[in-house]
Amino acid sequence: MNRSNQFNYYIDVKRILKRCNFILPLAISVFIWLSFSSMAYANPLPTRIWESEQAKVLLPDWNQISFSDFPPVPNAVSVGNRSWQSGDKIEQILQLADISDLKPEILSLAAIKQLVPNSTDWQNVALSAFPLVGKQTLSHLVEIVPNLGQFRLNEVPPIAVLTSQISLDNPQLNNLPISQIIERVPKLADAQLNQIDLSAFSISQIPNLTSVNLEQFSGWETERIAEIPNLSTLPLSQFPVLVAEVGGGVMRIDMIYGASESKRQNTISGSDVEGFAVTCTKNCAYIELDDLENSGRRRSGPLEGKQWISGKYQEVRGGSGCLAGWEPTGRHPFGKAFKVVVMEPDETNDTVNTALYFRLSLPCGKSPYIIGPIPFLTYNVNSPIFVGLLEGGSESRVSRSTDAAKSSKPKQPIPSNSNSNQTEPLKSQPGCVRESTYIGDVDTASLTEAIANLESADSGDYQAISAYVCADRGTNCGMALGRYQLMSYREDVQQAIASVAGGAEFLKQVNSGKKPTSQELFRFFPPAIQDRLLQNTLAENIDRTRSQVDPTTGQLFEGDRLIERVAQKHFGGEGSKIDANYSDIYGGYSLKSYGEKVRQLYNYNTKGDCLSNSHHTNSEGSGIALSATRLKTASLISLLLGLIRYFTQFLHPRKMRFSFGDASRTFWLLFGLSIAVTIGTSTFIH
Structure with a gap:
């Protein structure tokens, strides 16, 4: 490269680096802004935009959501003879009786298949995939399956194999109607179909089986969703009682508060047992709501300052009969099949995540909503949120703190008592509990x-x-x-x-x-x-x-x-x-x-010095704690520095020639400064 070309090369590099003085901070700022914006709105389920008169609201798209689409349950729980592990899917946990609010029992396999797009033909589905049929006695199957008793034995291969297993080989039976065979061989009446290997047969090999409503099968209540072909992939909007928005209540998230708050009475959260205005006395993490048309606290409407209390920190009475107990406080904006619960209102990045809880059912009653939390939608401050019907309730009801509130507080040792007998020490120390009567x-x-x-x-x-x-x-x-x-x-x-x-x-x-x-x-x-x-x-x-x-x-x-x-x-x-x-x-x-x-x-x-679990405690021991909102603010400062540097070169032109070394040093100076300001500002603001 000759001196002239080399000089031109330096000039070109200088011009590029001078432009980078502006582009680099801008790129960093845009990257940070876009990255954290996408995180704030990440949701695990398909959503749709519902346009009300005053706002566009993010809602779940129930036409695209089935039980198989819900994220796994994070916690292992055992209740009576029911239990599930962390990572289990909801369709593996819930039984048909648990979702009786949706009336799945009045569906037949044929009806489900018709509602599920691209479902498999019955001749390609093994009979073992429908274990409920295997639990039926032959006499009951003849009773509920249309015209099954009129078919000859050799026309129904699964029943033919079961008959040969019980009455040995009897060729005379093959051409008789199944109803007559049951009369001749009484043992067949009480024989269950699962006494044979059902994986060798398809559902289509029992004529008219798919036309029988699920509630006609004995024991349908305890059958899991995953054990009914195609039911786990049936959109929730296609159930006999569909999952949909109840009412049209939409509010705006005005503020977000952590668990250090207390004495909150203007609530819209609770349960179907205690109503939806349950008071919180202590550990009251919540989101504060406002009318859509209002702007903060400058204008006051009838719904100004309503509080949706976090179910992670507060629980209320729920359930019925023999299963009555406690459940997270929350609401039912989409019906009684599940409960929507505010989980962690995060003051550090102005977001709040929600979760779903389902319940169990027995003949003697329904449990509280305790199957969860299943991650649901995440919102930012100023986002519209669907709250459903504002039913109200008695403010005399008071929620109680959960173990989450206890575990979030530092443990203090219980003082020993030299006068007491030497006994086994406690394995764990308790946390603070709610105020009460x-x-x-x-x-x-x-x-x-x-x-x-x-x-x-x-x-x-x-x-x-x-x-x-x-x-x-x-x-x-x-x-x-x-x-x-x-x-x-x-x-x-x-x-x-x-x-x-x-x-x-x-x-x-x-x-x-x-x-x-x-x-x-x-x-x-x-x-x-x-x-x-x-x-x-x-x-x-x-x-x-x-x-x-x-x-x-x-x-x-x-x-x-x-x-x-x-x-x-x-x-x-x-x-x-x-x-x-x-x-x-x-x-x-x-x-x-x-x-x-x-x-x-x-x-x-009863100590009054229990430390709160506000967001300030989250940064202890971590050195630097960054948040999306603060990083966005800091990135704007970084962008401003880049703009100042870019325009000052026109306001104060330098008389001396700008060398390659000067451009390089300026480039790296602003590069480091933009990063330092972004991190440093975020930390100090936090």
Whole structure:
């Protein structure tokens, strides 16, 4: 390269690098902005835009969403005889009775196939893919499948093989109608089709089978969605009772608040049991909503400042009958098949994610919405959000804090008591609990949690069942049941259980020494009843004990001594000796040490210095914490620096020739400065 060409080359490079002084910060800014914008709106399900009169709202596209499209369940749970693992799909968990709100039982296989695009022909689907048919007796199949009894045996290969297996080879039967064969071979009537290998046959080899409604099959209620051909891929908008928007309520997300908030009463969240205006007293993460036409707090409409409380941090009563209990607070904007729950309102990047929860069903009742959380839609501040019908409800209802609120707070050691007996230390320390109704100066909610932590924290909670014991010289025998280990021979426990159909027989078996299953306990002694009985007992014991004299102080029981004595009565009964050193059959806590441990736990729960889990705690120990909103702001600053550098070269032209080294140094200076400002500004703002 000659000197002239080399000089021109330097000039060209100089011009390129001078342009980069502007382009580079712009590129960095655009990259950051676009990257975080796409993350904020990433959703796991197909969506559509619904245009209301005032806004365009992002909604799930139920025409493209089936049960197979939902993300896996993240948590492993066991309820009665039902359980699922982390990573299980919802169609593998839910049974037909669980989605009875959608009426799947009135569908037939033929109807489902017609509604599912590109479904497989029945001659290519094995009979084993429809296990419900294998659970039917032959007589019941003849009863429900149109004209099945009129077909000759050799025309229905699966039944022919079953018949040959039971009656051996009998060629005379092949040309007889199936109904006549059942009369000649009575054993066939009660034979089930799954006694043979159904994978060798197709669904089409049983004539008219696909025309039978699912509810006509015995045991359809407990069949899982995945076990009904094509049902898991049926769009939710095609069920007999379709999933769709309920009402037209749309609001704007005005603000987002973390779990450090408290005392929120203007809510639109709750349950179908307690209504949708349930008050939150503590750990109240929430999104604040506003009318679409309003602008922040400058204009006040009837829906100004409504609060949708996070179900990750708050739960309310739900379910019915034998399965009543607690569920995340939330709403039903798309019907009762599932519940929509606000999860983590993130103040650091002004976003909030939501999740879905489903429920179980038994003949004796429906469970709370506890199957989840299944990731749903994510929103930003100022995004419109569909909330459905604003039903309202009683503001006297109060939610309670969940374990998420407890685990998000730093654990503090419970002080040791040198006067107490040496006992097994607790495996885990409890967290702060919600404020609740006080009896005098005693917080019964904190006392309840303290007792539960000792009684059943590591043994099954509401499904805990202890060994068979006899007390009072053998006059009272039974088992300690549930979260608070209430003895089955207690009068109030017996009355509560006996009020449930079949409860008297259940009590008889328990008090005779037969250990019940967790499903039976859940049915006859559900969580709501356990909570109510303990609350009643605590109220009576607190009231009675505060009028009694403490022999240690010579004064009436009060303060810590009142808590200790009430706990002793729960542990040993009303007539137990004060501060006795005798223990139960397990040889663990003595009466005295039990009261002291409950008192320590109670005092920990009622402390007023529990740290909040606001977003400020998230950055501890991390050095730098970046957020989408802050990075966007910082990237704009970086862009501004690039523009200033670009235009100053025209305002102040340099007399000296601009060398290649000058351009290079300027290039790298602005490159580093843009990155440093982006990260540094974000960190300081955070």
